[in-house]
Amino acid sequence: MIRIATLDPFEPELLDSLIRTVYQAYGLGCAHAGELPFPSELKESKEGFDALRLLECAPAVTAYGDDRVLYLTSRPLAPRASPGQGAQAKRALNVPTPGFTEPTTKRGVVTSHGLPKGEKLAKALARQLIHDVGHLWELHHCLDPKCAMFPPWTPEYQAAGEPVLCLFCRDKSERAIRPARS
Numbered sequence: 001m002i003r004i005a006t007l008d009p010f011e012p013e014l015l016d017s018l019i020r021t022v023y024q025a026y027g028l029g030c031a032h033a034g035e036l037p038f039p040s041e042l043k044e045s046k047e048g049f050d051a052l053r054l055l056e057c058a059p060a061v062t063a064y065g066d067d068r069v070l071y072l073t074s075r076p077l078a079p080r081a082s083p084g085q086g087a088q089a090k091r092a093l094n095v096p097t098p099g100f101t102e103p104t105t106k107r108g109v110v111t112s113h114g115l116p117k118g119e120k121l122a123k124a125l126a127r128q129l130i131h132d133v134g135h136l137w138e139l140h141h142c143l144d145p146k147c148a149m150f151p152p153w154t155p156e157y158q159a160a161g162e163p164v165l166c167l168f169c170r171d172k173s174e175r176a177i178r179p180a181r182s
Contacts, residue, residue: 002026002133003033005061007073010112014122018072021126021163022133025148026173033061038073048076051100054109068136069107070129076113095153099132108132127163128152134169137176142169 002022006015015032022030039057042049054071061069079094098115101108110132115124130148142149145156147166165173 001064001067002028002030003061003063003067003069004030004129005033005059005069005071006035007038007058007071008075009035010072010074014125017122018126018129021122022129025130025163025165025170026133026137026177028177033063033069036061036071038075044075045078048078048097048113049073051077051080051097051109052102055100055102055105055107058107058109063106067106068133070132070136071107071109072112072129073109074112077109077111098128098152099135101132101135103136103138106136108136123161123163127157130163130165134165134173137173139169139172139176142166144168 004015004019019030019032036059039054039059041057042054054077058071063069077097077100080097080100081094096114099108099110110125110128112121112125115121115128127148131152134149139149141151144150144166145154146161146164147169148163149165149169150157
């Protein structure tokens with residue numbers, strides 16, 4: 001089961017659409033776990049909130065052994081060093097952080113901040129949710145720009161249309177999910 005907990009208000013129609021889209025992408029139950037308070041101890045830097053710290057301070061969500069939890073916020077997340085450039089990199093390229101996951105804790109956070117408004121919001125946010133759920137199932141970035149697992153900081157990702165997985169990533173996700181269902 002994928003549980004989506006909101007840390008800020010979101011329209012019920014948008015949440016319903018996101019839940020349906022994530023369910024279609026993974027064929028796994030997805031539900032709204034309720035609206036929880038944003039952690040008051042977090043302080044926003046000039047660039048946004050630290051995503052890892054947010055996950056550490058986020059209120060607990062009732063979840064079971066193989067559940068994955070995604071927190072949804074409308075607040076900005078601070079950019080972080082691009083993957084593959086460790087903390088020791090002299091000039092690490094900071095990339096936007098539309099989402100962040102901790103597969104070991106089976107939790108992640110996704111923000112709607114910076115995404116298009118209006119009708120395009122649901123599609124862009126669903127794509128990001130699918131991407132971060134994929135990371136929670138330990139999927140890696142994909143080379144297909146149409147796939148939701150393509151790196152989200154790239155222009156191709158932003159220009160891509162539907163929030164879907166390519167066949168390769170869908171197959172990988174099914175193999176990762178299958179043992180959890182047993």
